[in-house]
Amino acid sequence: MQYRDVIATALGQIAANKLRSFFTLLGIIVSVTFLIAVLAIIQGMNVYVQDNVAGAMIGTNTFQVRRSPINITRFADDDLDRIARRPIISKTDAAVVREVMPDAEAVSMQSGWPTPIADVTWRGRTVGDALVLGVTAPYQTVQDYRIAQGRPLTDIDEEERRAVVVLGADLAEKLFEEVDPVGKDVRLLGEWFTVIGVNARKGQVLGQSFDGFVLMPLSRFEMIYGRRNTTTVSVKVASAEEVAPAMARVEEALRVARHLRPTQDSNFSLETSDALVDFWRTLTRVLFAIVPAIVSIGIVVGGIVIMNIMLMSVTERTHEIGIRKAMGARARDIERQFLVEAIVLATLGGLLGVLSGWSMASAVAAASPLPARVTTWSVVLALSLGAGVGVAFGVYPARRAARLDPISAMRAE
Amino acid sequence: MSTTAERRAVVSTPGATPDKDWVIVTRGLKREYDMGGEVVRALRGVDIAIRRNEYVAIMGPSGSGKSTLMNLIGCLDTPNGGEYWLNGMLVSKMSDDQLARVRNKEIGFVFQTFNLLPRATALHNVELPLVYAGVSSDERKRRAKAALAAVQLDNRMHHRPNELSGGQRQRVAIARALVNEPSILLADEPTGNLDSATSTEIMKVFEELASTGQTVIMVTHEPDIAAHARRVVVLRDGLVASDDKRATFKQQMGLP
Numbered sequence: 246m247q248y249r250d251v252i253a254t255a256l257g258q259i260a261a262n263k264l265r266s267f268f269t270l271l272g273i274i275v276s277v278t279f280l281i282a283v284l285a286i287i288q289g290m291n292v293y294v295q296d297n298v299a300g301a302m303i304g305t306n307t308f309q310v311r312r313s314p315i316n317i318t319r320f321a322d323d324d325l326d327r328i329a330r331r332p333i334i335s336k337t338d339a340a341v342v343r344e345v346m347p348d349a350e351a352v353s354m355q356s357g358w359p360t361p362i363a364d365v366t367w368r369g370r371t372v373g374d375a376l377v378l379g380v381t382a383p384y385q386t387v388q389d390y391r392i393a394q395g396r397p398l399t400d401i402d403e404e405e406r407r408a409v410v411v412l413g414a415d416l417a418e419k420l421f422e423e424v425d426p427v428g429k430d431v432r433l434l435g436e437w438f439t440v441i442g443v444n445a446r447k448g449q450v451l452g453q454s455f456d457g458f459v460l461m462p463l464s465r466f467e468m469i470y471g472r473r474n475t476t477t478v479s480v481k482v483a484s485a486e487e488v489a490p491a492m493a494r495v496e497e498a499l500r501v502a503r504h505l506r507p508t509q510d511s512n513f514s515l516e517t518s519d520a521l522v523d524f525w526r527t528l529t530r531v532l533f534a535i536v537p538a539i540v541s542i543g544i545v546v547g548g549i550v551i552m553n554i555m556l557m558s559v560t561e562r563t564h565e566i567g568i569r570k571a572m573g574a575r576a577r578d579i580e581r582q583f584l585v586e587a588i589v590l591a592t593l594g595g596l597l598g599v600l601s602g603w604s605m606a607s608a609v610a611a612a613s614p615l616p617a618r619v620t621t622w623s624v625v626l627a628l629s630l631g632a633g634v635g636v637a638f639g640v641y642p643a644r645r646a647a648r649l650d651p652i653s654a655m656r657a658e
Numbered sequence: 659m660s661t662t663a664e665r666r667a668v669v670s671t672p673g674a675t676p677d678k679d680w681v682i683v684t685r686g687l688k689r690e691y692d693m694g695g696e697v698v699r700a701l702r703g704v705d706i707a708i709r710r711n712e713y714v715a716i717m718g719p720s721g722s723g724k725s726t727l728m729n730l731i732g733c734l735d736t737p738n739g740g741e742y743w744l745n746g747m748l749v750s751k752m753s754d755d756q757l758a759r760v761r762n763k764e765i766g767f768v769f770q771t772f773n774l775l776p777r778a779t780a781l782h783n784v785e786l787p788l789v790y791a792g793v794s795s796d797e798r799k800r801r802a803k804a805a806l807a808a809v810q811l812d813n814r815m816h817h818r819p820n821e822l823s824g825g826q827r828q829r830v831a832i833a834r835a836l837v838n839e840p841s842i843l844l845a846d847e848p849t850g851n852l853d854s855a856t857s858t859e860i861m862k863v864f865e866e867l868a869s870t871g872q873t874v875i876m877v878t879h880e881p882d883i884a885a886h887a888r889r890v891v892v893l894r895d896g897l898v899a900s901d902d903k904r905a906t907f908k909q910q911m912g913l914p
Contacts, residue, residue, distance in 0.1 A: 250789050261777060567773075569786070571732075572767075572786045573759065573787055574790050576754060576755070655773060
C-alpha cells in the first residue's frame with residue numbers, strides 16, 4: 246500500500262466526520278493557538294525593545310563605558326561582588342576616552358545609576374517624578390535631542406556650574422501649560438534653576454514617556470549629589486560599522502590608563518544597545534521555556550481525546566478492517582492506516598491552531614504598537630508537537646486495529 | 659478430468675508437493691475451537707484435492723464444518739493439524755503476513771453479505787485488493803474499470819453500495835474478487851441474500867467464469883445452487899461425506 250493511498254484514506258475518513266474531527270481536535274487547536282500567539286507576542290516585544298527602547302535609551306551608533314554591565318542577571322554572586330569593587334568611571338576616564346577618540350561624533354558624560362527622581366515646582370505648581378540627569382553638553386548629540394524652545398546646554402554651562410536646566414517636552418507642558426518656559430525659574434531639590442530650553446518630544450515607548458526628565462550640567466548635578474558617584478561615558482561614532490573598532494580602542498586605552506596587566510579582566514564595562522536587548526531577552530527566555538511547558542499539558546489532554554476517538558473509530562470500523570484484511574491487508578497495513586489517520590488528524594489540529602494563533606497575533610499587532618511576529622520555529626514546533634501527539638496517542642488504537650482477527654471482524658456489524 | 663483414485667493418491671501422501679495441476683490439496687485438515695473450555699472439533703481430518711479449472715460446490719448441513727473449511731481455504735484462518743497446499747505452496751505453515759499476501763494474490767472472495775466498504779464507490783471497492791497489491795493508481799483504475807465492465811456495471815462505477823441493488827452489489831463483489839486475477843474464486847453462500855431471479859443472474863455469472871477456465875469454489879447449503887457446480891463435496895460432522903461429480907450428485911438429489 247502506497248503512502249499516497251494511506252494519506253488519502255485518512256483524509257477521506259476525517260472529511261467524512263468533519264464535526265467530530267473538529268471537536269476531537271479542539272484541545273490541540275486551543276493549545277497551539279495559545280502557543281503561537283504568546284510566542285509571537287513575546288517575539289514582537291523583543292523586536293520592539295530592540296528597535297525602539299534600546300536606541301532611545303543608549304542612542305544610535307553609540308556605546309557606553311560603564312562601571313557595571315547592563316545585563317546583570319547572568320552573573321553569579323562572585324561576579325557581582327567583583328563588580329561592586331570596581332573603581333568609578335570618573336572625569337579622568339572620560340578624558341582618556343576623549344583623547345583616544347578624537348574622530349568621535351560626540352563623547353559625553355552623564356550621571357550614573359540610579360537616576361534620582363525629584364519634584365519640580367513653578368509658581369506653586371508641582372510636577373513629581375521627574376528624572377534628574379546631570380549631563381555634559383555632548384550628551385544631547387548622543388541622544389539626538391532636538392531643542393524646541395530656547396537653547397541646549399553648553400560647555401560653558403558645564404564649566405561654570407550654572408544653575409540651568411533643559412526640560413523634557415512632557416514636563417514642560419505639565420508645568421507651564423500655555424506659558425513660554427524659557428527664562429523662568431523653577432525650584433528643584435531646594436534650589437532655584439533657570440529654564441534655558443525645552444526639548445522636542447521623543448514620544449512613548451511601551452507607555453513609558455521619554456520626555457519627563459530634567460537635564461542639568463553634570464558639574465551642577467555633582468554639587469547636589471556629590472562628586473564621588475560614578476558616571477557613564479557615552480561615545481557616538483558616525484556609523485554602525487565603526488562601533489566595534491572604536492570599542493576596542495577605548496578598551497585598550499582605558500586598560501593602559503588603569504594599569505591593568507594582560508592577565509587581569511577589565512574593571513569597567515563597554516556596552517552597546519545590544520546589551521539592553523540581551524537583558525530583555527534573558528527575561529523573556531524564561532517565558533519561552535514556560536509557555537511550551539504549559540501548552541504541553543493541553544496538548545497531552547488533546548492527545549488523549551484523539552486516542553479515545555481513534556479507539557471508538559476502530560470499534561466502529563471493525564467490519565471494514567475485516568474486509569480490508571480479507572482483501573489482503575497485512576496487520577502493518579491496518580496499523581499504518583490508523584496511525585497515519587491519527588497523525589494527520591493531530592497535525593491538522595496543529596495547523597488550525599497555527600492559523601488561529603497567527604490571526605490572534607495579527608490582531609494584537611493591529612491593535613497595539615507591538616509588532617507580534619509568528620516565527621518559523623514556533624510554527625515548526627507547533628506542527629511537530631501535533632504530529633508527535635498523533636504518533637504517541639495513535640499507536641495504541643492502531644495496534645488494536647491491526648490485531649483484529651479477519652473472520653470475527655467481518656462478522657461484526 | 660480427475661478420477662477418484664487419482665485424487666486419493668494426491669491426498670494420501672503427506673509432505674509431498676502436489677502436482678502443478680492441483681490448485682488445492684488438503685491432507686488430514688483439522689480445526690478445533692475452544693469454546694470456553696469445551697473443545698469443538700469443526701474439522702476432523704478433511705482430504706480434498708481440487709484441480710485447476712474445476713467448479714466445485716461444498717455442501718453440508720449447518721455445523722458440518724463447511725464455513726470453517728471455507729475460512730481455511732480462503733487463508734483467513736489456520737488449521738490445528740494437517741496440510742493445506744495452495745498452488746504448490748504449503749499455506750498451513752505460513753505467517754499472518756504471508757497469508758495476507760496469499761489472500762491478496764490467490765483468492766477472490768464473494769460473500770453472502772457482499773462485504774463492500776459502505777462509504778466507498780463501486781470503483782474504489784473493486785480497487786481495494788489492488789491497493790494492497792501495491793498497484794499504481796492509474797493502473798488500478800484501469801483494471802477496476804475493466805473488471806466492472808466485465809460484470810456489466812461500468813455505468814454504476816461511481817455509485818456507493820447503498821445506491822445499488824443486491825444483485826448489483828454482488829456483481830461489484832465479483833468484480834472485486836476477480837480484479838487481481840486470483841487462482842480461485844471462493845464464494846460463501848453467494849446467493850444467500852438474493853431473491854431467486856437475482857440468484858439465477860449471479861449463478862449465470864459464475865457459470866460463465868467457470869466455462870472460461872476460472873477455478874470456482876462455492877460454499878452453499880442450497881442443493882439447487884450446488885447443482886450448478888460440476889462437482890459437489892458434502893461435509894458431515896467435520897469429515898468429507900461424499901465427493902461426487904455433477905451427474906451422480908444430481909441423481910442423488912433427484913434433480914434433472
